[in-house]
Amino acid sequence: MSLRALLYRVLEKGFGKTWLGAGFVFLYLPIVVLVFYSFNASPLPVVWGGVSLRWYRQLVQDRDLLSGVWLSLQIALYAATGSVVLGALAAFTLVKYKRFWGRTLFTGMVNAPLVMPEVIIGLSLLLMLVSMQRVFGQRGMFTIWLGHVLLGMSYATVVIQARLQDLNPELEQAAADLGARPIQVFFLVTLPLILNALVSAFLLSFTLSLDDVVLAAFLNGPGSTTLPLVIFSRARLGMRPDINAAASVIIAVVTVMVVGGSYFVFRAERRRAAEIAAAQRA
């Protein structure tokens, strides 16, 4: 390699490392600072009062926060389930049935929540629920669930649709050829092969629901305050140590799950690649 090319390589590598480093600092600085201040004994964030766990101890007794957590987890679980079911049905419709009445409208409606501001989705859904109060009843957990499923379904459809389109159509044909009826084909062949996408869609909708502020604000009722709403109303007032502690706990849990999950997926993929390579050589 010529000297000039070598120089380019060194410069590029050095520049690259710096940019990546700075980028990661940018991404993680707020998180690190947050966790750092959650151990601050002093309630004022700008004064360092020594290390303390008092805010964590306070968390355990924070009734509002804990009920928010419980409610959010429930809603997220149900919303993710609903999103995956509806999303899978919508994805199937879009991939398998190329022609049906209202297909353009259907596609538009499925994709609309992805581009519309959440404020508008929340507003329109709320006004509809109010107009038809007799049908849907008072606002509360159910109505929040409705909004979350509406949003989650769009994301789930995108994920599942992508996987379905990648699926080799000959696999389902082979199953039918070997004697499997359409329902059997779905449960024995299609479903196992899209399972990964279903899990991804579930996790995505779960996170979306857990994090949502806007829809929950529009659609909640008395007694159904979700965790993000609790945090949001307190955060508006300023920097508070109790939120820092709660945030640190949440961040820790998510980190463990993401790191753990990524590691497992990575290992499984590596093993698979090695097996394929070994088979080719044989």
Next chain:
Amino acid sequence: MTPVPSTNDTAFVQIRDLVKDFGAGSLAVNNVSLDIAQGEIFALLGPSGCGKTTLLRMVAGFETPTKGKILLDGVELDGLPPYLRPINMMFQSYALFPHLTVWDNVAFGLRREGMPHEPMAERVEQMLKLVQLQRYGRRKPHQLSGGQQQRVALARSLAKRPKLMLLDEPLAALDKKLREETQIELANIIRKVGVTCVMVTHDQEEAMTMANRLAVMSEGNILQVGTPTEVYETPATRFVADFIGNVNLMDGTVVVDERDFVEIDCGFCRHRVGHGITGTLGMPVTVALRPEKIHLVREQPAGQFNQVRGTVHDRAYFGSFTLYVLELPGGKRLKVSEANNERNRTDAPAEGQGAWATWPDTAQVVLTT
């Protein structure tokens, strides 16, 4: 010679006037009729887009015919979905279920039938033994090589002992060396099992090696049906002559028309064909001459028919034979293939040299279409 559609009502597989119209202008399958005997390996040969795969899929049940019918062992298949037909297919991509083991893949069809466990396990083992993968039962498809995957696909489609097995470009995914070995192996296994087989391929070597009979298709039509020898030595149309192997096509006019011989004037040479043809004097025809039937000599051979002089324009050495391209007066090029019978032939014509091409009067095929 156009193919005469057989109306044999006792043939094992009968395809009658099958039409498939996708609405794209021309018909994908245009009035095809075929008879296939039980236990026969039948190949559908043709270039991509000729309709052979569509035809196969209609037999399998994945496409609905626009018109016509298909009968298997006397039973009409019309309206039956794929999972109710006693037919199994081996797909081009093998379509092995990636989430199931080899064993489960082969057992899949048997489980759908509701076979009890003992006989099913026995059958699976039998199938794996047939393709020599007995010790691979626990593996998953991605842990197998391409050739092994193909064998699993074969075992899977034979497991249910179908009345008819369909093969969609079975060897397309393999590299050349493996393909040659597998062709013979595959044909042997199929014959051993004795199952009737229809295969689709664009590789004429594959069709000629493996099939008992084959049909050449183009643009939805069947051009000729016959054994490999029939199709190769007596092609029915220009397309068939050109598609199968190498051929020299020479246009000319019939100048002498007798009962047991004809003479055809092609301008740069004069053919004398040792058999009569159905035709008239002055009729325009094409003479098809295979390169291996032509022999190159230094001196002008005796007689005035079936010979022409030219210059060697190209020479390609293929190991077992050499292909010459002879440039004739008038610009026409003749392909000649000479087997390398002896080592270090010193009189073989070199590039730029002149040579006479000569052939017997039994070598030509006269075509009108």
Next chain:
Amino acid sequence: MSRPPASSLFNRMHAHPLFLAHSRKAVISVPFVWLLIFMLLPFFIILKISFAQMGIASFLPLSQFKEGILTLNLDLTHYQFIVQDQLYFRTYLNSLWCAALTTFWCLFIGYPFAYFMARAKATLQPALLMLVMLPFWTSYLLRVYAWKGLLMNGGLLARVLIYTHLDWILLKLRLIVEPGMFMNTQFALLIGMVYTYLPFMILPLYATLSKMDLRLLEAAADLGATPWVGFWKITVPLSKAGIIAGSMLVFIPCIGEYVIPELLGGPQSLMIGRVLWDEFFSNNDWPMASSVAVVVILLILLPLAIFNKYQAEASEVRR
């Protein structure tokens, strides 16, 4: 010709065209009906409400049957107001501008980031990918809130900016109003937006860049191109799909953002999301909020419909 083989009623039923047609109908109609009720119907309802007048607790009905005569109370004042009042127009423009700025900075920071990620050692890449995805899975509310701590008086970043006198530059750019006060400013809003949406830009870019065939660059070098030229003439154009995907993923949600402007933005950061929220919750004027919503929907949906049609036509031509 013999009769068809004896097949059970179950088989026949499944093969029957009517059954297949029914199962197809079921699969299509469940999500379709759901969407009609919860997506389309609300749209028509807010359309209807936007023409109404606000009553005491709810909006007045649009049509009334008085003494056997049907009277319509269509009120177009809200729409008039929107068109005439400068505020809404400026707000919408500001939202677009803010979204554009955010997209630009995300691209500026994110493209080299994704590029170097894709060029990093193959064994390192999964770990890098995970590190980028981790903030994405962590609640964005918390991460945005964390910036409050960094930018408020005495916060880490605030102190750094004052110490390095960078706040004067920000003042000149009118991103902050007072020197030393970074909270509730346009600057804080931008930082929050770029921070939140950066992973959305990096991920599609990384996906496209990592799939690029490096041999194309080798071919270019072989033909005499320097790495700089290779980058601009080959890498960037090939990553066009990723750039567009990432930009759409950032730009469109940015327009309607509410939480970040509310937590970090100031009075000069007019965003359409906030305006809608305030109309509804603070002013309690439902018809007004509805009309604003309808206008925003039309302004987003129309260009999107045209974009989709263009996409569909392009893919038709390609086929």
